[in-house]
Amino acid sequence: EVQLLESGGGLVQPGGSLRLSCAASGFTFSTYAMSWVRQAPGKGLEWVSGISDSGGNRDHADSVKGRFTISRDNSKNTLYLQMHSLRAEDTAVYWCTKGTTAYYSYYMDVWGKGTTVTVSS
Amino acid sequence: DIQMTQSPSTLSASVGDRVIITCRASQSISSWLAWYQQKPGKAPKILIYKASSLESGVPSRFSGSGSGTEFTLTISSLQPDDFATYYCQQYSSYWTFGQGTKVEIK
Numbered sequence: 143e144v145q146l147l148e149s150g151g152g153l154v155q156p157g158g159s160l161r162l163s164c165a166a167s168g169f170t171f172s173t174y175a176m177s178w179v180r181q182a183p184g185k186g187l188e189w190v191s192g193i194s195d196s197g198g199n200r201d202h203a204d205s206v207k208g209r210f211t212i213s214r215d216n217s218k219n220t221l222y223l224q225m226h227s228l229r230a231e232d233t234a235v236y237w238c239t240k241g242t243t244a245y246y247s248y249y250m251d252v253w254g255k256g257t258t259v260t261v262s263s
Numbered sequence: 264d265i266q267m268t269q270s271p272s273t274l275s276a277s278v279g280d281r282v283i284i285t286c287r288a289s290q291s292i293s294s295w296l297a298w299y300q301q302k303p304g305k306a307p308k309i310l311i312y313k314a315s316s317l318e319s320g321v322p323s324r325f326s327g328s329g330s331g332t333e334f335t336l337t338i339s340s341l342q343p344d345d346f347a348t349y350y351c352q353q354y355s356s357y358w359t360f361g362q363g364t365k366v367e368i369k
Binding site: 177179186187188189192201203204237242247248249250251253254255256 | 301318355
């Protein structure tokens with residue numbers, strides 16, 4: 143069974159840092175692009191960051207560019223999202239998602255259960 | 264950036280109704296469009312990809328159509344399990360979601 147399991151969410155003060163992890167299983171992790179998608183309370187879905195199968199290509203939404211970094215360790219079947227300079231507007235549920243290709247032109251066919259990040263003093 | 268606009272934002276319907284949700288892209292995205300269903304407190308679930316292809320395991324009452332900038336999601340006969348929020352998403356240039364359409368019980 144294909145599974146994605148996020149961890150690392152929690153309460154952090156504005157300006158703080160947090161690292162999310164996503165453990166993947168049930169598929170050949172190293173052959174698919176991966177992304178993080180978030181949803182602020184009561185709001186819609188927002189793509190945050192994406193990374194190619196090898197990790198050689200990464201993209202970030204303008205709202206997080208320069209503050210968040212997506213990475214992956216294919217030897218550990220794990221996706222990461224390093225978040226710095228966190229703001230109240232980063233408060234959201236963050237989902238790890240699997241792409242349907244190695245990079246670009248993919249939709250998200252598998253989603254984790256999500257991890258909640260709360261930025262508040 | 265490509266913007267996605269869904270209509271309506273909220274839709275009230277009854278079991279058995281035919282439901283149509285529209286999604287418009289700010290520029291042509293060919294057929295690079297997906298539809299997701301989300302229930303409260305849960306992750307979104309893929310329904311349709313490449314505008315009209317049904318994801319494996321999704322009931323055939325769901326269908327998608329369109330290309331370019333205009334797309335629709337149709338539920339042919341609304342079932343109790345279908346009351347949820349639906350999002351379109353373009354994946355032609357990066358990834359952008361519509362604002363969502365909540366389908367509620369009439």
